[in-house]
Amino acid sequence: MSTPTYDVVAIGNAIVDILASADDAFIAEIGVAKGSMQLMFSSEEADALYAKMGPGMEISGGSAANTVAGVAALGGKCGFIGQVADDQLGQVFAHDVRSIGIEFATPVRAGDPTTGRCLIFVTPDGQRTMNTFLGAGQFLPAAAIDTAMIADSAILYLEGYLWDPEEPRAAMRAAIDCARGAGRKVAFTLSDVFCISRHGGDFRQLLSDGLIDILFANESELAALAETEDFDAAVAKISAQVPTLVVTRGEHGACAIQNGARAEVKAEPIAKVVDTTGAGDLFAAGFLHGQAQGYDLNASLKLGAVCAAEIISHVGARPMVDMKALAAKHIG
Numbered sequence: 001m002s003t004p005t006y007d008v009v010a011i012g013n014a015i016v017d018i019l020a021s022a023d024d025a026f027i028a029e030i031g032v033a034k035g036s037m038q039l040m041f042s043s044e045e046a047d048a049l050y051a052k053m054g055p056g057m058e059i060s061g062g063s064a065a066n067t068v069a070g071v072a073a074l075g076g077k078c079g080f081i082g083q084v085a086d087d088q089l090g091q092v093f094a095h096d097v098r099s100i101g102i103e104f105a106t107p108v109r110a111g112d113p114t115t116g117r118c119l120i121f122v123t124p125d126g127q128r129t130m131n132t133f134l135g136a137g138q139f140l141p142a143a144a145i146d147t148a149m150i151a152d153s154a155i156l157y158l159e160g161y162l163w164d165p166e167e168p169r170a171a172m173r174a175a176i177d178c179a180r181g182a183g184r185k186v187a188f189t190l191s192d193v194f195c196i197s198r199h200g201g202d203f204r205q206l207l208s209d210g211l212i213d214i215l216f217a218n219e220s221e222l223a224a225l226a227e228t229e230d231f232d233a234a235v236a237k238i239s240a241q242v243p244t245l246v247v248t249r250g251e252h253g254a255c256a257i258q259n260g261a262r263a264e265v266k267a268e269p270i271a272k273v274v275d276t277t278g279a280g281d282l283f284a285a286g287f288l289h290g291q292a293q294g295y296d297l298n299a300s301l302k303l304g305a306v307c308a309a310e311i312i313s314h315v316g317a318r319p320m321v322d323m324k325a326l327a328a329k330h331i332g
């Protein structure tokens, strides 16, 4: 097997985030569950919610895109595959990933819908409530999959959010076949409990077919996938089906089980949680970069925790400090 050019190639939703402060009363008023993610199914619905939003900040996002942005900031070589439309938000998204050295060559899609956007309300406790219009992202076709790039990457990283729409799901299945055919690793994030409610059967099948090498979950996603609220039982059940399981536990840190060996990390202390958007994405970035660099499980978890702490200390899910220097300070 040849040495791969890329450390991580991701397939995910190409989204520009619009973030604004809101209080709990506003979250109740718009009728969504605080801390959750819900889909908006039309640009009219997105426009109506945007009209209610206070002054916003636009920052590129998208879960898997955030992760490769983190890996690239740490010095990894990355690629991204995702669908944007031929519009201004699409140009912003493409500019932002390319400007940090990520290879992004998915052809733009003409016509409606627009590029995806996510309206994110951040409450004073740092909690984020996301409202996503996937837009063009839900039409990523299998034909857009760059098989040469995937076969040339140590890790293919997929987001569960994108398993929902039909075309990208087919595209991701083709990408898994391509990565595995080339002897590369496949990493998958479960993204949200709602993805498991809708596609838990598929996810369990991917695991039992041995198609996933690294699985990322938070505690609620793990419980939903394992169909038990008993954390230790859930870890035992799922870790028996995947070579590496990583479970993020918010302020309680994270744990990973790799081929039977278990490691834990505490959450990195920070002065103030400003915005939790992208915490899991950046944890995945640190962990994957560590694994791609050959770090052991403890060091990979530590780098994940350091990256997650950086991202929650400011608004937006893209790193804002010199991540190489930050990693060097903590990992050496």
Ligand SMILES: OC[C@H]1O[C@H](O)[C@H](O)[C@@H]1O
Binding pocket: 013, 015, 016, 017, 060, 061, 062, 063, 066, 118, 130, 132, 277, 278, 279, 281, 317
């Ligand atoms: O995981 C956080 C990301 O999910 C949503 O897709 C937003 O784009 C945000 O950046």
